[in-house]
Amino acid sequence: MKNHKYLFVFCMLLAIAMAGGIFTRIYVSLEEKQEKNEKLHVVTSFYPVYIAALNVAGESPNVELENLSEPQTGCMHDYQLTPQDLILLSGADLFLVNGGGIENFLTEVSESYPELAVCQASEGVELLEDNAHVWMDTTLYAQMVKNIAEAFCTADPAGAEVYQANAEHYCRQIQNLTDQLENLKAAAAGTSVVIFHEAYAYLAKELGMETAYCLDLDEERQVSAGEIADMMGEISKNHVSLVFAEELYGKDMGDTVEAETKARVCYLNTLVRGDYEAGSYLTAVQQNIDLLEQALEK
Amino acid sequence: MEWFSWLHYDFMKYAFLAILIITPLFGLMGTMVVNRKMAFFSDALGHSALTGIAVGVVLGVSNTNVSMAVFAVIFALLLNQISSRVAASTDTVISVFSSFSIAIGLAILSKGGNFSRYSSILVGDILSITPEEIWYLAVIFAITLFFWTLCFNKLLAVSLNRTLARSCHIPAAWMENLFAVLTALIVMVSIKWVGILIINALLILPAAASRNMSANMREYHFFSIVFSVFSGILGLVISYYVNVATGPAIVILASMIYFITYWWGRRYNI
Numbered sequence: 282m283k284n285h286k287y288l289f290v291f292c293m294l295l296a297i298a299m300a301g302g303i304f305t306r307i308y309v310s311l312e313e314k315q316e317k318n319e320k321l322h323v324v325t326s327f328y329p330v331y332i333a334a335l336n337v338a339g340e341s342p343n344v345e346l347e348n349l350s351e352p353q354t355g356c357m358h359d360y361q362l363t364p365q366d367l368i369l370l371s372g373a374d375l376f377l378v379n380g381g382g383i384e385n386f387l388t389e390v391s392e393s394y395p396e397l398a399v400c401q402a403s404e405g406v407e408l409l410e411d412n413a414h415v416w417m418d419t420t421l422y423a424q425m426v427k428n429i430a431e432a433f434c435t436a437d438p439a440g441a442e443v444y445q446a447n448a449e450h451y452c453r454q455i456q457n458l459t460d461q462l463e464n465l466k467a468a469a470a471g472t473s474v475v476i477f478h479e480a481y482a483y484l485a486k487e488l489g490m491e492t493a494y495c496l497d498l499d500e501e502r503q504v505s506a507g508e509i510a511d512m513m514g515e516i517s518k519n520h521v522s523l524v525f526a527e528e529l530y531g532k533d534m535g536d537t538v539e540a541e542t543k544a545r546v547c548y549l550n551t552l553v554r555g556d557y558e559a560g561s562y563l564t565a566v567q568q569n570i571d572l573l574e575q576a577l578e579k
Numbered sequence: 580m581e582w583f584s585w586l587h588y589d590f591m592k593y594a595f596l597a598i599l600i601i602t603p604l605f606g607l608m609g610t611m612v613v614n615r616k617m618a619f620f621s622d623a624l625g626h627s628a629l630t631g632i633a634v635g636v637v638l639g640v641s642n643t644n645v646s647m648a649v650f651a652v653i654f655a656l657l658l659n660q661i662s663s664r665v666a667a668s669t670d671t672v673i674s675v676f677s678s679f680s681i682a683i684g685l686a687i688l689s690k691g692g693n694f695s696r697y698s699s700i701l702v703g704d705i706l707s708i709t710p711e712e713i714w715y716l717a718v719i720f721a722i723t724l725f726f727w728t729l730c731f732n733k734l735l736a737v738s739l740n741r742t743l744a745r746s747c748h749i750p751a752a753w754m755e756n757l758f759a760v761l762t763a764l765i766v767m768v769s770i771k772w773v774g775i776l777i778i779n780a781l782l783i784l785p786a787a788a789s790r791n792m793s794a795n796m797r798e799y800h801f802f803s804i805v806f807s808v809f810s811g812i813l814g815l816v817i818s819y820y821v822n823v824a825t826g827p828a829i830v831i832l833a834s835m836i837y838f839i840t841y842w843w844g845r846r847y848n849i
Binding site: 286289290293294297298301304305308309361362363364365367368389393 | 588589590591699704705706792802805809813816817818819820821822824832835836839840843847
């Protein structure tokens with residue numbers, strides 16, 4: 282009986298190890314990428330940077346672009362690097378980040394890979410205090426695109442012309458949006474707005490609006506009753522008629538605000554998540570502009 | 580795919596070392612935790628880590644490991660004292676303490692809406708293992724082995740029958756307190772990479788599975804340690820290739836072992 286038991290335990294552990302091994306093997310072979318080649322391997326930190334880099338790289342066959350986080354991850358404030366991320370970075374030639382403190386794991390990365398070229402896309406861009414959601418401002422976003430193009434050119438001088446041409450083409454499209462926002466400015470400038478996400482501060486600034494209160498409703502954020510009361514107080518004190526919120530996290534709060542005050546809530550895209558289409562930044566901003574137009578007309 | 584490519588990375592080497600040291604300890608301590616029906620107690624201990632970190636943040640301690648360990652030891656001793664004195668049953672008292680300490684921890688850490696910064700401690704982060712942490716583990720390992728060889732028989736006697744043990748001049752309260760403190764320390768040094776939500780499973784599952792199989796104390800220890808080390812190493816490797824958090828991978832394997840041994844135990848070991 283006793284020998285039986287040890288044999289059984291041995292077989293059980295062996296079976297589990299085999300099952301685990303086979304499962305892992307299948308998983309890895311599904312994930313396995315093509316052979317590494319001479320391409321320029323670029324890794325971006327999160328969505329807006331990825332889209333900008335995607336446009337700069339364009340159709341170029343020499344660039345392999347990958348994003349560290351999933352397209353739906355959202356803001357990276359509290360992102361934890363996974364072992365898989367470190368492996369991805371170990372094969373990269375260039376690491377593009379937003380900068381301004383959003384990627385707080387950067388020191389960890391530069392400790393592990395001192396030779397990896399890191400480019401902060403928001404470098405030289407005028408940031409708001411403690412707020413690096415630069416891409417919300419189309420003018421600043423265009424600057425980011427230029428910075429990214431520079432980084433591409435330094436990393437791969439042979440393709441410089443292509444990258445610069447792509448960046449210029451993309452910047453022209455962005456300029457079109459900037460012009461539309463400029464038109465909205467007439468109606469918007471000078472009014473007060475309450476925002477439910479730090480990112481909208483850039484949009485408010487671009488429209489010349491005054492940010493009366495910022496209630497940061499983020500991915501894992503819980504608000505206290507006192508903060509809500511504060512925010513409501515600011516709305517009535519400053520006669521705020523417009524609130525910018527994110528549909529995903531601000532809907533409940535938005536409904537409350539609309540029920541309790543006279544302010545209208547405008548649900549805009551923060552552009553931190555979306556699909557991996559080259560044009561998705563442009564369409565998302567366009568949608569934001571359309572929504573703003575409607576909201577300001579009323 | 581190479582089966583040993585994970586050893587190229589420093590963080591994986593550290594993690595591997597940490598697992599080699601800590602899983603036998605979990606197996607060892609688990610046997611007694613299961614014997615003494617202390618599963619809920621160790622669960623509450625794990626939760627108190629949150630409060631320990633919060634207290635450290637409030638006091639401005641730079642190394643929250645220290646505040647965590649100190650708080651956990653105090654918490655464990657307090658729980659031991661109070662649960663032997665009040666009229667309500669032990670699990671009620673533990674539940675009260677556990678929820679109170681979680682509430683304090685959450686209240687402090689969520690101040691200003693920054694809780695997400697600490698959310699990694701809920702699921703664990705294997706990159707948090709540093710060479711320094713491995714030294715902590717090694718020290719705890721030595722202390723535990725020392726305690727186990729010297730005091731195991733006495734501890735067992737206390738857990739079987741407290742009155743009988745005291746009549747043999749065994750300091751029952753001392754034994755219980757020492758055991759609680761050791762459990763607290765082991766939980767605290769490994770909680771950052773295992774995660775609060777599942778650390779208890781690591782302590783309970785190998786021993787519980789082993790109990791299904793074993794006929795005596797020696798076998799009970801042996802199987803518990805084997806299961807614990809096995810699921811630890813295999814979990815680490817799988818989590819590396821499949822890109823999931825390590826703690827949960829280990830617990831899933833340990834649970835599988837438990838289910839299989841449960842079936843075996845029902846059939847042959849009753």
